[in-house]
Amino acid sequence: xxxxxxxxxxxxxxxxxxxxxxxxxxxxxxxxxxxxxxxxxxxxxxxxxxxxxxxxxxxxxxxxxxxxxxxxxxxxxxxxxxxxxxxxxxxxxxxxxxxxxxxxxxxxxxxxxxxxxxxxxxxxxxxxxxxxxxxxxxxxxxxxxxxxxxxxxxxxxxxxxxxxxxxxxxxxxxxxxxxxxxxxxxxxxxxxxxxxxxxxxxxxxxxxxxxxxxxxxxxxxxxxxxxxxxxxxxxxxxxxxxxxxxxxxxxxxxxxxxxxxxxxxxxxxxxxxxxxxxxxxxxxxxxxxxxxxxxxx
Numbered sequence: 001x002x003x004x005x006x007x008x009x010x011x012x013x014x015x016x017x018x019x020x021x022x023x024x025x026x027x028x029x030x031x032x033x034x035x036x037x038x039x040x041x042x043x044x045x046x047x048x049x050x051x052x053x054x055x056x057x058x059x060x061x062x063x064x065x066x067x068x069x070x071x072x073x074x075x076x077x078x079x080x081x082x083x084x085x086x087x088x089x090x091x092x093x094x095x096x097x098x099x100x101x102x103x104x105x106x107x108x109x110x111x112x113x114x115x116x117x118x119x120x121x122x123x124x125x126x127x128x129x130x131x132x133x134x135x136x137x138x139x140x141x142x143x144x145x146x147x148x149x150x151x152x153x154x155x156x157x158x159x160x161x162x163x164x165x166x167x168x169x170x171x172x173x174x175x176x177x178x179x180x181x182x183x184x185x186x187x188x189x190x191x192x193x194x195x196x197x198x199x200x201x202x203x204x205x206x207x208x209x210x211x212x213x214x215x216x217x218x219x220x221x222x223x224x225x226x227x228x229x230x231x232x233x234x235x236x237x238x239x240x241x242x243x244x245x246x247x248x249x250x251x252x253x254x255x256x257x258x259x260x261x262x263x264x265x266x267x268x269x270x271x272x273x274x275x276x277x278x279x280x281x282x283x284x285x286x287x288x289x290x291x292x293x294x295x296x297x
Contacts, residue, residue, distance in 0.1 A: 003092070006296040007085040014289030015080030019073060021284045024065035025277025027133050028052045032270035033236040034134035037261045049272045068132035070153040075125045079118055084289060087114040087189065101203035104194040111189030115181035123177040124170035127239045128156045134240045164243040176235035176251045184228040192220035192286065213290050214283040221282025225274045230267035232274070233258070 031052050038044040046052040056064040090110040091102055102110070132150055150156045160169040195216040196205040208216075225232070234254045241247055248254040258266040 003088060004085055006293055007088040008081040009296060010289045010293035011080035011082075011084030012076070013292040014084070014285040014287075015076040016073075017288040018080075018281045018285035019069070019076050022277040022281030023069050025273045025281070026129075027056070027065050027067055028273040029270035029277070030068075030130050030133040030236055031056070032273065033233050034130070034240050035269075037266070049270070049276075052273075067135075068129035068153070075121060079121045079125065080285075080289075082121060083114045083118045083185070086117045087111065090114070101205075102193065103203075104190050104197070107193040108186045108190035112182050112186035114189070115183070115185035116178065118185070119174065119178045119181045120171075122181060123172075123174045124157075126177070126235070127160070127170060127172055128153050130236050130239045131156045134236075169243070173235045173239040176231050176238060179251070180228045180231040180235060184224045187227045188220045188224040188282075191223040192216050195219055210287060210291070213287050217286025218279040218283035220286065221278035222275060224282070225271070225278050229271055229274060230255075233267050233269060 028049055032046055032049065035045045046055065053065075060067070087110045090113045091106075094102060094106045094109065132153065135150065150159065157170065161167065163169075164172070193205075196208060196212070197203055199205075199212045199216065200208055234251050237254055237258070238248055238251065248257060255267075262269075
């Protein structure tokens with residue numbers, strides 16, 4: 001089996017592990033990000049992450065925490081296959097000789113390149129996911145944005161293709177997606193490699209155990225969100241915005257309006273669930289990737 005096929009397979013397995021572990025946290029993150037700004041004298045729809053969990057379970061049951069999972073599950077193979085394969089091919093280009101270890105700076109370059117590639121898969125997938133996850137959070141606004149009730153991922157896609165500009169509509173939020181994925185993956189893969197080398201005491205990390213790989217993967221995932229979380233908030237609010245009567249004209253406008261209405265805290269709505277998700281989800285992802293890749297030779 002060639003290196004590309006190995007990365008495709010291992011990336012798929014890693015992505016599935018990441019999704020299963022992390023999707024409920026992601027649902028709560030999006031609900032907190034997309035809830036309307038509270039009016040003067042009125043409490044917010046969700047008082048915090050645990051309140052969002054309680055309300056979701058009460059209104060929708062456990063299945064509510066897995067809303068929108070169909071879209072990323074359907075594309076997780078492609079997303080993670082592209083991420084790890086592009087990274088692997090860039091590693092091959094940067095190696096001085098076959099099998100040579102890369103520096104942390106080289107891994108940062110590989111991560112950035114992989115981030116560019118996966119942005120074009122992540123954008124339509126996350127638009128569909130966010131629309132499904134945010135429905136209940138936006139329901140109290142009574143706006144046209146929630147007049148459409150989606151029955152599932154394909155229903156969202158059909159509506160966007162028919163009523164929001166065709167294929168172009170599925171790529172709403174591409175700019176903030178790129179602004180999240182490129183620096184986020186650069187930092188994530190840099191931290192992952194750097195911490196592995198720290199634990200191994202050198203550039204040869206092939207003998208690290210499962211626990212070390214999980215710790216490195218968890219820290220890498222946390223570093224991703226620490227770096228780009230406000231960008232993710234902007235991406236989410238743009239993707240769930242009303243197409244006919246948009247509240248935001250673009251990423252910069254969304255940034256300014258969120259900052260004016262809610263301050264810095266508005267750019268970190270849902271940060272707790274995102275961090276709580278990123279550590280175990282990415283620990284599972286990197287461990288599954290490494291074990292699968294190793295088993296394939």
